[in-house]
Amino acid sequence: MNLAEHYNKLYRDSIAKIANGNYEIDRLIDSDADNRFGITLVIRPDAATNHSIQEFLAEVKTIEPDQYYYQNADIHITLMSVISCYDGFDLKDINVQDYINFIKKVLARHQSFKIQFKGITASPSCILIQGFLTDTLNEIRDDLRKTFKNSDLQQSIDERYTIQTAHSTVIRFRSELKNQAAFIDLIEKYRNFDFGTFEVKQLELVYNDWYQRERFVKKLHTFSLAID
Template identity: 50%
Template sequence: MDLVAHYNQLFTESAEAISNNNYVIDPKIDAENDNRFGITLLIRPPESIKNKIQSFLNELKKEDTAQYYYPNSDMHITVLSIISCHDGFSLSQINPSAYIAVIHENLIHLKNLEINLNGITASNSTIMIQGFPTNESLNSFRDSLRKAFKKTNLEQSIDSRYTLFTAHISVCRFRKHITDTTKLVSLLEKYRNEDFGKFAVNQLELVYNDWYQRKEKTQLLHQFRIQK
């Protein structure tokens, strides 16, 4: 998959949708009874990159304070959503150590991975930082995990929503009416090619999390060190 072409198409289509007020507001962001939980394997970018992203978000906030902006603590790149968030799921229903063992067995496929965070894109509901892995090991690792989990009897819903091949960071979700769609699209275009930095992936986290990866609702299950 050509990530540049994918991100470009996504931005073009989404900018048009936002301009025409065809964006989607997430009604569950502030819901107290949102019980959607799941299991996710993810990458955390370093604080230096998160701070650069916050500078971008501060520009967005000047135009529209009503939207949902991710704090540094919640920013992440999803490697795989192993159990997609859904109502009624709880950690007591699974044995986390079994999932940890499968991931450990496949870490060999993840080698010398760096991710370049350059530019922004959007969907009709979310603003994202574009991530570009510097080699093919992330998708090789994902594919090996897909095959490994399918061979087990462990509960999993990998790729049930869509097949993940990007390395983006979601940083803003629409939760209210957008104040000025023209200004928003103009600001997004300004940051289309903004360089947010590059980092080496040294560890992964397996977490039990809610839909938005809020720190207060996330439980770290295991930290995996990546061998050089």
Template identity: 55%
Template sequence: MNLTEHYNQLYTTSSKSILTGKYSIDTEIKNESDSRFGITLLIRPSDEIKANIQVLLNELKQVEPEQYYYPDSDIHITVMSIISCSENFNLNHISPNDYIQLICKSLVDVDKVTIQFKGITASSSAIMIQGFPTDETLNNLRNKLREDFKNSQLQQSIDSRYRISTAHATVMRFQEKLLDPEKLIQTAEKYRDYDFGEFNVKSLELVYNDWYQRKSNTKVLGEFCLR
């Protein structure tokens, strides 16, 4: 997949939807009884990257103060959604150590993962930072995880919602009607090619998480250091 083309197409389509009022509001964000949980392998960006992201978010908050903004603690890149969030899943259903052992096996040949965050894109309900892996390492790891889980007896739902191939980080979600869609897109345009920085991934986390990866609802099951 050409990530640049993918992000551009997504932004073009979504910005038109936002400007014409055809965007989506996530009504579950404020639902305190939301019980959708799953298992995710993820990457957390560096502190420097997160500080640069906050520059964008502070500007967006001036335009749309009532929307949902990810705090630093929750910003992430999904490597693989191993068990998609569902009301039917509970951590008691699995043995986390089995998953840790399999992921360790998948990581044996992984050396270094480097990701550049440059520009933003959008969906009909969110604003996202565009992530670009500098080589095929992340893609190769995902394929190895797919293969290893497919050949195991472990519960998983990899690629059941969609086949993950990007390295974006969602940073804002629409939880209320937009006050000024046109001004939101004008602000987004300023950051379409903004360089948020590049970082070497030092570790991956396996987490038990809710739909929004909120720290208060997240349990770290394992951490995997990269060389």
């Protein structure tokens, strides 16, 4: 996949929908009845990159204060949705240690790698930071796919889609945009902004809700990658 082309197409298509009022408002983000949970292997950006993202979000908040903004603790890249969130999933349904052992075996074959957060893209329901990755990330993903599919562990890898990007969702639409034109202008201003490059030395396996909110996330294990 050519990531730049993928992000560009996603941006053009989605911004056109947002400009026409055809964006999607998330009706579940404030719901107490949302019981979608799963387990995910995630990457966390470093503090400097998160700081750049929060400066961007602070500027957007002055225009659209009522949207949903990710806090530093919630910002992540999904390396792999091991069990995609579904209604009613509970940790009691699995043996967590089995998953830790499988992932640890895979990661022992791989080293740390870098990700660059540069530019903004969008979907009809959210705004995302564009992540550009090295071959190592997708090699880890491919290795995990093979390992889990040869196991009898519960998993739903690639059932929704085959993950190939390294984006991070940072804004979700929770209500109608009140300053649509100014919002789009600001997104365009940050379209190619460099938020930073960071080395991925650790990965987290987490039990999480759909939005990866800190109050619901339970860290199951932290894996360290060998440094080249």
